[in-house]
Amino acid sequence: MDISEIIIPGDTPGIEWRLPVFRFKGNDPAAPKVYIQAALHADELPGTALLHFLCRMLRDAETADKIAGDITIVPQANPIGAAQSHFGALQGRFDLGSRINFNRDFPLISLRDRDNLTDDLDRYPAIDRLKRQLMHMALGADLVLDLHCDDESLQYAYIDEAYWPDASDLAAALAMDAVLLSDGESTAFEEAISFAWKYEVPGEKRTRLPGKLSVTLELRGIRDVYPDMAKADAEGLWRFLTAREIIKAEGVLPGKFAGPAVPLDNVEMIRSPASGTVLFHRSIGEVVAEGDLLATILTRPGLADGSMQIRAPQAGLVLTRVSDRLVRRRATLMKIACSQPSSVARKAGTLED
Known part of the structure; x- marks a missing residue:
């Protein structure tokens, strides 16, 4: 060597x-x-x-x-x-x-x-x-x-x-x-x-x-x-x-x-719609169905309307999950590899900066 x-x-x-x-x-x-x-x-x-x-x-x-x-x-x-x-x-x-x-x-x-x-x-x-x-x-x-x-x-x-x-x-x-x-x-x-x-x-x-x-x-x-x-x-x-x-x-x-081998267009980038504390319901390696509950975001902890749910837009394999539990708005929470293209249009290139 x-x-x-x-x-x-x-x-x-x-x-x-x-x-x-x-x-x-x-x-x-x-x-x-x-x-x-x-x-x-x-x-x-x-x-x-x-x-x-x-x-x-x-x-x-x-x-x-x-x-x-x-x-x-x-x-x-x-x-x-x-x-x-x-x-x-x-x-x-x-x-x-x-x-x-x-x-x-x-x-x-x-x-x-x-x-x-x-x-x-x-x-x-x-x-x-x-x-x-x-x-x-x-x-x-x-x-x-x-x-x-x-x-x-x-x-x-x-x-x-x-x-x-x-x-x-x-x-x-x-x-x-x-x-x-x-x-x-x-x-x-x-x-x-x-x-x-x-x-x-x-x-x-x-x-x-x-x-x-x-x-x-x-x-x-x-x-x-x-x-x-x-x-x-x-x-x-x-x-x-x-x-x-x-x-x-x-x-x-x-x-x-x-x-699975899927195009990048088939990857669902699950993003947080608001800032808050993340409670994950699904983990990496799990196969989810359309509509499955993925995470709950505690946007205003302690209030009756202080949380929101995030559900799977389609079926797929949970590839990644963020380790942060306090997230900013639009933070990436998960990547899910799917058999069908995402409904969210993707620009050519990488999934993330």
Whole structure:
């Protein structure tokens, strides 16, 4: 395993950021190359734990000369966000300087312009230097996995329709509870990678990308950081890499994904119509019917008319739930994956900022 650091100068005197990068050299130049990062949202750590255990397995495989394709690992992709603590609470999702989500505003470029990403980096602020160098590394690979998590959540993935159903082996290997088929219309990391591949010839969009994969994996909830979970997830990712013949192993075959795979338009974003205290009646993993009571909001506690009920707009699987119990008006309470499109029109791109 080769270990290096990318040093990112800070935007104020005396500050610099160090980004550790682990590289495992493959023995087959024709094998797919892999890039995996975790904690781009710096407080989302299930992926960091997964990669800790995966690296142990990869070191053993490297010693046994069983790694076919080059594998690059970035266990903590956002040292800038990891240093943002506000009144004792880590703020890892948004850059406090620019107020931009760390997983948005990645450059939308053609693959042929990859090397331009790291030209003249001195003219960019630290957060953009970080994004450009992460993207530059990822575009040197064929398979790109961005490891995230939700709040309270099942395990699910965002996969561009350009890769489906070819990517069902990944969903099966990691025992995903659901797949959300994205439209590739945002500046999030995995969609910016896909954009570069789709527009390898500028102005000519490819709708299928055989041999390529760029996905976001949501590894349950933000507090689901446990050794047994991380080891099981690492073993799942190992199965995927061996089934794709990136790691040499006998008798590992692609699995079959049995969960729902639905377009983003089929996700019901359950939002609070008012501020108040949330009393949840349903939890993640439950299948609800149209009209089922999901939550009660105590808008004026103690008064006879001081609460309101929120019901399911259609049947579906409860994928996520907010951990906050005092919510603002229009806060997202749940995501429900459904078989039919939501009646609420969705703009192209991500479900949330």
